Amino acid sequence: MNAKRTDFLATVIIDLIVAAVVGILIFLLAYILISGLPHVTWNFLTGTTDAFSGAGGIGVQLFNSFYLLVLTMLISIPISLGAGIYLAEYAKDNWRTSLIRSAIEVLSSLPSVVVGLFGFLLFVVKFKIGFSVISGAIALTFFNLPLLTRNIEESLSAVSRNQREAGLSLGLSKWKTEIGIILPVALPGIVTGIVLSAGRVFGEAAALIYTAGQSAPVTNFADWNPMDAASPLNPFRPAETLAVHIWKVNTEGLATNAAQLSAAASAVLIIAVLLFNLGARLLGNFLYRRVTASK
């Protein structure tokens, strides 16, 4: 009888814990959306920020976030693809491989602020590039590489051995087998991983404060020549992203409506991240159906 009562009690407590966890998430989302969404207007999404107080729209920041995301992905996907193929296909089971794996582990567990400081030291202090889109994108790449590499390696290794052997027995090289046979099969998993990491990159701020900078100079959106100083595509201009903007408005901003501004910006950020999560799932499922021909 006693054991049963304990069992009942434990179950009730666990149910309460779960309710609390779900409640926390609901509260977080509801709070951001309810306090933020009413202030998200077209003007807010496209307007420019007052450089002094930090008040005003988030148009430039929103663009910067996406631009940095695209650049980061352009740099990090090829590198992590190569590294993932190395680990899944070429790496032998020896001390060198385990050293490489630990190095990747170390990189993935480093706090993002440390990664950001390294980027700051390397690009802003040593190479004197200054706070710029490119510094930020490379810092984000450092931050993104280990996770993406691990994801790609796992997706590649999960493909059945038979496929590999079939490719090799046809006389294809290992590389051709990997690129032509294994990669397409592993693609759904890889794409899901990429989109999820895009969500993480999109919301990252600590690695960007001292690399991409905390100012968003007003750019001329009619000028798409990457070499022009005023062009939004110029990789050497400072670029405050949406996440950094939220941080800045809250800590250093002088805007009188800071809470309102950051609630609205947070709402935009959260919706973007949710879309990334949802997109990862849908895209992964879609590609899986396409590649495997299953319904």
Add this chain to the structure above:
Amino acid sequence: MEQTNFQLKQQKTQSNDWSARLHHATRATREDWLGKSISYLCIGVIILVVASMLWFITSKGIATFTQNHVSLGKFLTGTNWAPDQGKIGALPMIVGSFAVTFAAAIVATPFAVGTAIFMTEISPNKGRKLLQPVIELLVGIPSVVYGFIGLAVVVPFMRSIVGGSGFGIISATFVLFVMVLPTITSMTVDSLRAVPRHFKEASLALGATRWQTVSRVILRSATPGILTAVIFGMARAFGEALAVQMVIGNAAIMPKNLISPASTLTSQLTTGIGDTIDGTLPNNALWSLALILLLMSLFFNALVRVIAKRGQLKHER
């Protein structure tokens, strides 16, 4: 057409010399060589990044001791942080970082383990359909948003309950608790799922209740995994910068209680590094803080390895 003829001709001439053909690299070999070089290059880039990161931050971090001749003992135990006046005692930040980390882990672990038990043992169906997305969403929320909610909700709440400014270790703990919760939960779920099925079945067959099975069999055999999960959570809490910086108050003084403004290594770094000049003592001192962060991250990594090894030994026996 012409090309194939040409190739045929070439093959004919080649076939006269079998030994030359056999010793020549085929297209597949060359392709493999190229592919191998590409993938070696990529992994090389990552290794280079890690190595230079460790090297740069270490060499910057030890400059305080080698160039400015601050003694390591004084740096680690000094309680006075005023780099402008040459006083760099880092203990307030070290204590702050460890305090928020342990507090967040202590609060989050019961919640995480409870949720994980629910997801694996009590209602796997609801766990997959309801809680898995909840955990993923909690992971997905950016840290600045956590910081903002901490600033907008937790800080005023603490202010109204205990008075004072509301900034401090307890507010940071609240924010970090929610941030590490999904990390610990999802890893605990993995380790609970890894417990062999027959353990559970044997226990239930002996007439044990579900809770007896969970608490005495499943949790016991998943302990190394749960510990690893908690350490990962602590590593995340220790390294979290912006969310903590927004709610802790950033006063570089020894924390006397949980409700007065304090600071952590990360919060001091984010606020300070932009205001100091490269190469000066205040700047070097900040890099030393970054070095502590780096070393702690390596330490957490090593700890996870040790636990994993121990856990393996136990299972093998």
